[in-house]
Each structure stands twice: as structure tokens, then as C-alpha cells.
Amino acid sequence: MINDIITEYCWDLNAEKERLYKEREHKPRLWMSNLGGCIRKAYFDMDGAEKTHPFDKLLIRKFRAGSDEEDKTVAAFLHKWPNGVLREVPVGNEMWSGKIDILVAQNEDFPNGAIMENKGTSPYGMKKGMIPRLTHCYQVLAYQKFLNAGYEVPAYLYYRCWDFYAQFEITSATDENDDFFGFGYVEFVGDINGREESGGYTFNLDTELERMENFWGREPMDTPGYDSPFTESFACTKSSRKGKKWKQINCLYFGHCFPELAEKASEDRLLEVE
Numbered sequence: 001m002i003n004d005i006i007t008e009y010c011w012d013l014n015a016e017k018e019r020l021y022k023e024r025e026h027k028p029r030l031w032m033s034n035l036g037g038c039i040r041k042a043y044f045d046m047d048g049a050e051k052t053h054p055f056d057k058l059l060i061r062k063f064r065a066g067s068d069e070e071d072k073t074v075a076a077f078l079h080k081w082p083n084g085v086l087r088e089v090p091v092g093n094e095m096w097s098g099k100i101d102i103l104v105a106q107n108e109d110f111p112n113g114a115i116m117e118n119k120g121t122s123p124y125g126m127k128k129g130m131i132p133r134l135t136h137c138y139q140v141l142a143y144q145k146f147l148n149a150g151y152e153v154p155a156y157l158y159y160r161c162w163d164f165y166a167q168f169e170i171t172s173a174t175d176e177n178d179d180f181f182g183f184g185y186v187e188f189v190g191d192i193n194g195r196e197e198s199g200g201y202t203f204n205l206d207t208e209l210e211r212m213e214n215f216w217g218r219e220p221m222d223t224p225g226y227d228s229p230f231t232e233s234f235a236c237t238k239s240s241r242k243g244k245k246w247k248q249i250n251c252l253y254f255g256h257c258f259p260e261l262a263e264k265a266s267e268d269r270l271l272e273v274e
């Protein structure tokens with residue numbers, strides 16, 4: 001009973017958000033949150049394609065848990081700097097769009113301000129060191145690039161789940177003397193539950209922006225892109241609580257890419273893996 005009331009509340013909040021979104025005229029956009037992810041999904045978002053598998057109540061509730069964590073971060077910041085925090089700050093150009101979760105003004109802790117992305121995550125992901133994800137790093141670095149503050153505002157990722165947390169500063173680095181990785185890379189430094197953690201990815205934001213920009217203004221994308229949604233793809237499906245033999249459809253556009261499989265799926269979006 002209690003659970004149903006909360007789930008319905010989250011569902012209604014999301015329905016209202018979707019309604020407002022649909023009322024707006026669709027303008028093709030590339031979303032910074034899609035950087036590092038499936039190019040077809042980025043393309044479908046840009047094109048305003050029909051969502052064959054909209055989020056269900058369970059997922060909406062999970063997303064809400066992430067928003068609740070963000071609310072707590074903002075409340076703590078506003079408590080410390082009553083006039084020094086902005087939320088949902090739009091950044092971009094005629095092609096790219098993004099919204100900075102939290103933008104902190106210059107203060108004693110952040111002398112150059114701070115761009116902050118608050119992510120809800122699972123304890124499993126945190127324990128297994130699956131963070132920071134490259135897509136999240138790209139996202140905050142893109143915010144930094146498009147903010148145009150006149151100076152570089154540091155970019156941070158903050159993950160939270162129960163009493164688990166992780167925090168990282170994300171930077172782009174270039175080593176022009178490095179023949180192999182001379183194009184640059186993404187670095188992170190911070191801690192997971194107080195344990196120092198640093199590292200990087202040998203990928204580069206500008207190359208990733210270009211990869212996606214290649215699809216700007218193209219004709220609708222019809223080909224599946226990958227042979228299988230189980231082995232080669234990004235987030236087409238996810239593991240299911242029912243067991244290893246089962247996968248659950250996890251992408252809004254699954255029906256465009258794998259129509260035959262979409263037809264075979266059960267009502268709760270489960271697919272049996274051969």
C-alpha cells in the first residue's frame with residue numbers, strides 16, 4: 001500500500017514533466033547526456049523518434065531516487081551558500097543541449113565555482129568500482145566546455161546511494177609529447193567512501209563530440225546497427241531478476257532497432273536469451 005502510493009506519486013510527477021515536454025515544439029538537439037553512449041539512441045533523441053518502450057513505473061521510481069539525492073545536495077549547498085547555487089542551468093549551442101544539475105558560484109571552497117552532476121547509483125556499482133563512468137565524465141566536461149564562463153569552471157561528479165558516496169573532479173588532459181595517446185584523455189581524481197581513487201580514460205571529449213556531430217541533420221536512421229541487443233550493444237537490454245537466461249528491454253527505442261524481438265517480448269519486457 002505505502003509502496004504503491006509512492007510509486008504512483010513518482011509516476012504522476014513524471015507524466016506531468018512529459019506532458020510539458022510534448023507541448024514544446026520539437027527542435028533537433030544533440031544531448032550531452034548521450035555522449036559516450038549509443039549513437040542510435042542519440043540520433044533517435046535528436047530526431048524526436050517515437051518511444052517504442054517508454055520507461056515503466058519501476059524505472060521512473062529509480063530515477064526519482066536520483067532526483068531526491070540531488071535535492072539533498074542542493075539543500076546542503078543552499079544551507080552553506082544561501083545565494084550561491086543554481087540548478088538546471090542550460091548550456092549549449094545550435095546543435096548541442098545540456099543542463100547543469102548544480103552550478104556553484106565562486107566561494108571559499110570552490111574559488112573558481114563548480115559544475116556538479118549528481119548521480120544516484122547502486123551500491124553494487126560503487127563496490128565494483130564501476131564509477132566514474134566515461135559517459136558521465138564526458139557529460140560534465142561538455143558542460144564545462146559549453147558554459148563559456150570566460151575561465152575554466154572545475155567539473156565534479158558526485159554519486160550517492162544510502163550511505164555510500166563517491167566524488168571526483170574530472171579534467172581533460174593532453175599530452176602532446178605522447179605519440180600514442182597524443183590526442184588527449186579524461187582524468188578523474190577523488191574518493192569512494194573516503195578511499196582515494198584516481199585514474200583516467202584514453203578517450204577525448206572533442207573526438208566524441210565530432211563522432212556524434214557526424215549524424216547532425218542526417219536522414220532518419222533505419223538500420224539496426226548491431227547484430228544482437230545482448231552481446232554487442234550498449235544498453236539495449238539489462239539483466240533480469242528472473243535469472244541469467246532472461247534479459248529485460250532497457251532502451252526507449254528498442255522496437256525501432258529490433259522489431260522482431262520486441263514482438264516476442266513478454267508484457268514485462270522480458271526476452272529469453274538463446
Ligand code: SF4
Nearest residue numbers: 038040041236251257
Ligand atoms: S536498442 Fe540498443 S542499439 Fe537501439 S537505440 Fe537502444 S541502445 Fe541503441
